[in-house]
Amino acid sequence: MAYDLLIHGGRVVTPVETIKADIAIDNGKILGIGDRKFMTGARRELDVSGRHVLPGIVDPHAHLGYMNTLEAVETETRAAACGGVTCLGVYILALKDGILKQFDRFKAEFEAKSFVDGFWHLMVIDTLTTNEIRECPEKIGLTSFKFNMGYKGPHADLIGITATDDGAVYKGFRMISALGAPSLAACHTENIDIHLMLRDELIAQGRKDFRVWNDSRPPFVEAECMRRAIFLAQSANCPLYIPHITIGDGVDILAEAQRQGINVTGETCPQYLTHNNEEPAPIFLSHPACGCVNPPLRDKSSNLRLWEGIQRGIIRCVGSDLAPTTLAMKGDNIWEAPMGLGNISELLLPVMLSEGVNKGRISLEKVVEVCCCNPARVFGVFPRKGNLDIGADADVVVVDMEKKVRVTPKSLHSMCDWTIYDGWEFTGWPTHTILGGNIVVENGQPLPRKPGQGRYIPRSIHEAQQHA
Numbered sequence: 001m002a003y004d005l006l007i008h009g010g011r012v013v014t015p016v017e018t019i020k021a022d023i024a025i026d027n028g029k030i031l032g033i034g035d036r037k038f039m040t041g042a043r044r045e046l047d048v049s050g051r052h053v054l055p056g057i058v059d060p061h062a063h064l065g066y067m068n069t070l071e072a073v074e075t076e077t078r079a080a081a082c083g084g085v086t087c088l089g090v091y092i093l094a095l096k097d098g099i100l101k102q103f104d105r106f107k108a109e110f111e112a113k114s115f116v117d118g119f120w121h122l123m124v125i126d127t128l129t130t131n132e133i134r135e136c137p138e139k140i141g142l143t144s145f146k147f148n149m150g151y152k153g154p155h156a157d158l159i160g161i162t163a164t165d166d167g168a169v170y171k172g173f174r175m176i177s178a179l180g181a182p183s184l185a186a187c188h189t190e191n192i193d194i195h196l197m198l199r200d201e202l203i204a205q206g207r208k209d210f211r212v213w214n215d216s217r218p219p220f221v222e223a224e225c226m227r228r229a230i231f232l233a234q235s236a237n238c239p240l241y242i243p244h245i246t247i248g249d250g251v252d253i254l255a256e257a258q259r260q261g262i263n264v265t266g267e268t269c270p271q272y273l274t275h276n277n278e279e280p281a282p283i284f285l286s287h288p289a290c291g292c293v294n295p296p297l298r299d300k301s302s303n304l305r306l307w308e309g310i311q312r313g314i315i316r317c318v319g320s321d322l323a324p325t326t327l328a329m330k331g332d333n334i335w336e337a338p339m340g341l342g343n344i345s346e347l348l349l350p351v352m353l354s355e356g357v358n359k360g361r362i363s364l365e366k367v368v369e370v371c372c373c374n375p376a377r378v379f380g381v382f383p384r385k386g387n388l389d390i391g392a393d394a395d396v397v398v399v400d401m402e403k404k405v406r407v408t409p410k411s412l413h414s415m416c417d418w419t420i421y422d423g424w425e426f427t428g429w430p431t432h433t434i435l436g437g438n439i440v441v442e443n444g445q446p447l448p449r450k451p452g453q454g455r456y457i458p459r460s461i462h463e464a465q466q467h468a
């Protein structure tokens with residue numbers, strides 16, 4: 001019997017070690033890891049001598065559209081695949097009719113266009129979506145739920161977000177707790193009452209520069225809400241995930257909660273590790289509206305403390321918070337701009353390799369831990385995803401730790417015509433992405449999408465408990 005694919009000559013990286021090994025793949029799964037001497041032949045061979053072989057990146061934090069929740073699925077998942085991502089955690093905004101009624105349509109749209117696999121998080125925005133929490137695991141294999149604590153004001157009104165006061169959030173936490181693992185709540189933590197007060201003051205002063213964003217949502221606004229979310233989750237006995245932590249103090253808040261045995265997982269994003277308000281990216285000076293991202297970019301010391309939080313095992317996941325926009329969509333008024341720092345998923349792994357590993361901040365094993373295994377475990381897709389083990393999905397990324405790439409918006413594969421990394425030279429870059437045993441990115445170039453590529457990954461409560 002011949003395997004479908006043999007990846008040979010590389011060094012395989014796990015969270016605990018890096019070993020010289022070949023990988024045999026058949027029928028979309030990993031069937032063997034070791035010396036090819038002990039493996040039968042393969043229909044296709046990929047020589048990766050001198051390179052490293054990692055599990056495909058599981059990016060737990062992606063938005064693929066704004067009001068129309070999946071409108072950018074094609075371009076943005078293609079870009080993510082070019083960055084070595086094989087599985088995305090996609091935030092789904094199910095306006096008006098809720099998720100259960102619209103699920104089949106969303107799934108069909110995703111599976112018709114996506115270049116990578118994905119599991120989804122439901123944005124809990126109103127009474128309807130709150131009441132749907134109970135049925136989501138069984139009916140649609142969805143076990144993670146996102147709350148925007150206290151979210152209100154003009155933007156919340158535009159979207160129709162209503163169920164965000166502490167009572168509504170606590171109610172949701174209680175429902176998730178009753179579901180059991182791996183169900184969990186993800187919370188956007190910023191104190192919106194204080195933000196809205198500061199916003200009025202700053203608008204009255206005529207401020208429109210990019211630094212106004214941090215001034216309208218200063219670090220204590222995030223710290224206060226992080227503490228409150230942790231306290232409410234603890235009170236409801238609900239596992240909590242805090243995405244996009246930006247503040248150095250966030251590491252201390254997480255560490256303290258973890259010491260108390262509270263089930264809370266923290267995520268930060270590449271942009272909060274590499275960017276700050278003290279040495280702004282040129283795009284923020286020419287286009288201040290591009291600096292509109294919640295929570296905001298902070299100071300340089302936060303960059304360093306977040307790297308340290310990863311290194312010490314306190315921040316356990318890194319996600320991109322991919323939020324596709326063009327310069328035209330961003331416009332020229334920061335107060336009205338759509339949020340987010342654009343195409344980050346494609347650069348998540350390059351940032352970790354170039355700024356993290358090659359600058360001596362973290363090990364390659366740590367990259368696999370926080371970008372593959374941990375997100376897969378936390379969200380209940382492990383051991384199928386985030387894992388190079390026999391029986392796992394054959395999702396693999398090959399990286400060249402010495403490859404130098406100079407980034408411009410044009411060199412990337414997203415719909416975004418801007419990037420905060422414009423002009424950066426990265427050392428360390430993915431060369432091949434393999435999804436379910438198929439090479440989908442070859443020498444950095446995406447191959448045409450094949451039918452069946454990019455599936456919705458359902459999760460189940462019982463299965464996850466067996467592997468806990």
Ligand SMILES: [Zn+2]
Pocket residue numbers: 061063091321
């Ligand atoms: Zn987000």
